[in-house]
Amino acid sequence: MDDAPRLGSPSPYATFRRRDWAALRADTPMTLDDADIDRLASVGDPIDMDEVEEIYLPISRLLAFYVAARQELYRATQRFLGHSETRVPFLVAVAGSVAVGKSTTARVLRALLARWPDMPKVDLVTTDGFLLPNAILARENLMGRKGFPESYDVQGLLRFVSDIKAGKPRVTAPVYSHLVYDVVPGEETVIEKPDIVILEGLNVLQVGDKPRNGRVQPFVSDFIDFGIYLDADEALLRRWYVERFMRLRETAFRDPQSYFRKYAQVSQEEALETAETLWSDINLPNLRENIRPTRPRADLILMKGESHRIEEVRLRKI
């Protein structure tokens, strides 16, 4: 991984091989069983008890320290201002390429954090709900740019995260359906009085555009308390994307409502070609131009190898 700062200054990250990271679990108890773990995996993204014990329990322990420390900082400001103390939700971001397995990571984290002894309320939101509807993307000639910064309602997403951090008791987000490949009109996710929100998506560590009207543009990453970047080599990501597409042909694409239903009918070769094209024309350029450049902004970088196993962990130490 190349996250070293320029000019020979020391890396801001401490790097761990899997075994060394696993030891940092210390005495964190395991609160999930095999059935929980099976339920949390996504299509084509396997996860097992070893992965939870060796990778995710140390992350859960680390996050407990971060949440307590962040809360103490808020309290300091509130005391200074003479305000009565209120809790401010802690925002965790999970970023990374399409098909890297962000949704599994986000779900496992949610399950672990929700079982901390103080039973925090943990909500999970994906940024795809803030994609512009297909009707607008088509009108703006952006259907081939889904997932790129210009395909999102950035202001809506920004309002959503700033409302959460401002302690608004009820915040809503639009909902995206992978099945119909579009935002679902009238549907929403409701977030009420969360302690922790996990925000998962391609763009959660991105920063705003160039200054406009003399003002620096804020972005979602301004509100993130802890950012995780899930990474893997491009060749693996491509393989996982294509394999998932071919597996979905046997399942989700058979649904008459599926945007990709045509690909459940065509030949294996034609479906493969489509998956390869979606990867090389949309998802790979987006990874290179907009997603991977945000990696050095993460607090924790998880590097996956074959079989989706996390082989290396980098933790920001400065």
Ligand SMILES: Nc1ncnc2c1ncn2[C@@H]1O[C@H](COP(=O)(O)OP(=O)(O)O)[C@@H](O)[C@H]1O
């Ligand atoms: N065309 C599709 N039809 C149904 N489900 C899909 C489709 N594409 C992706 N998914 C599912 O949507 C979820 C999010 O996928 P993605 O945005 O690629 O992120 P990641 O793989 O990093 O979790 C995954 O659980 C995946 O299995």
Ligand SMILES: CC(C)(COP(=O)(O)O)[C@@H](O)C(=O)NCCC(=O)O
């Ligand atoms: C919906 C996505 C943009 C991911 O959105 P996210 O939740 O990360 O904001 C992505 O899964 C996607 O559909 N990309 C478009 C190209 C494709 O069909 O693979």
